[in-house]
Amino acid sequence: MPTILLINDDGIGSAGLLALKNQMERLGKVAIVAPRDKMSGMGKALTASRCVKVMETRLEDGFGAHTITGTPADA
Numbered sequence: 618m619p620t621i622l623l624i625n626d627d628g629i630g631s632a633g634l635l636a637l638k639n640q641m642e643r644l645g646k647v648a649i650v651a652p653r654d655k656m657s658g659m660g661k662a663l664t665a666s667r668c669v670k671v672m673e674t675r676l677e678d679g680f681g682a683h684t685i686t687g688t689p690a691d692a
Contacts, residue, residue: 619645624692628655629684635676649682650692662688 621641625634629651641647653672656662669687676682685692 621645621647623647623649623651624689625651626656626658626660626689628652629674629676629682631655635678635680638676638680639678647680649676649680651682651684652689652692653684653686656688659688659690661690664688664691 621644623634623638623641625631625637627633629649631651634649634651638647638649650671664687667686669685669691671683671685674682674684
């Protein structure tokens, strides 16, 4: 099965991210890396002025994911 990487710009707590993950699990192994905060409209922006931190987290359904302090493109 393929590994599917999900990244969004609405943040790790987005209901849409959880819904998409639930559908994609049927097609392969899912990995999620998303900004900690909502970053709509910043899909191509990169963080250059500070270090981007990566932290392990869990979605509402307990699924293990990673959140970052940077932008969607950093993910």
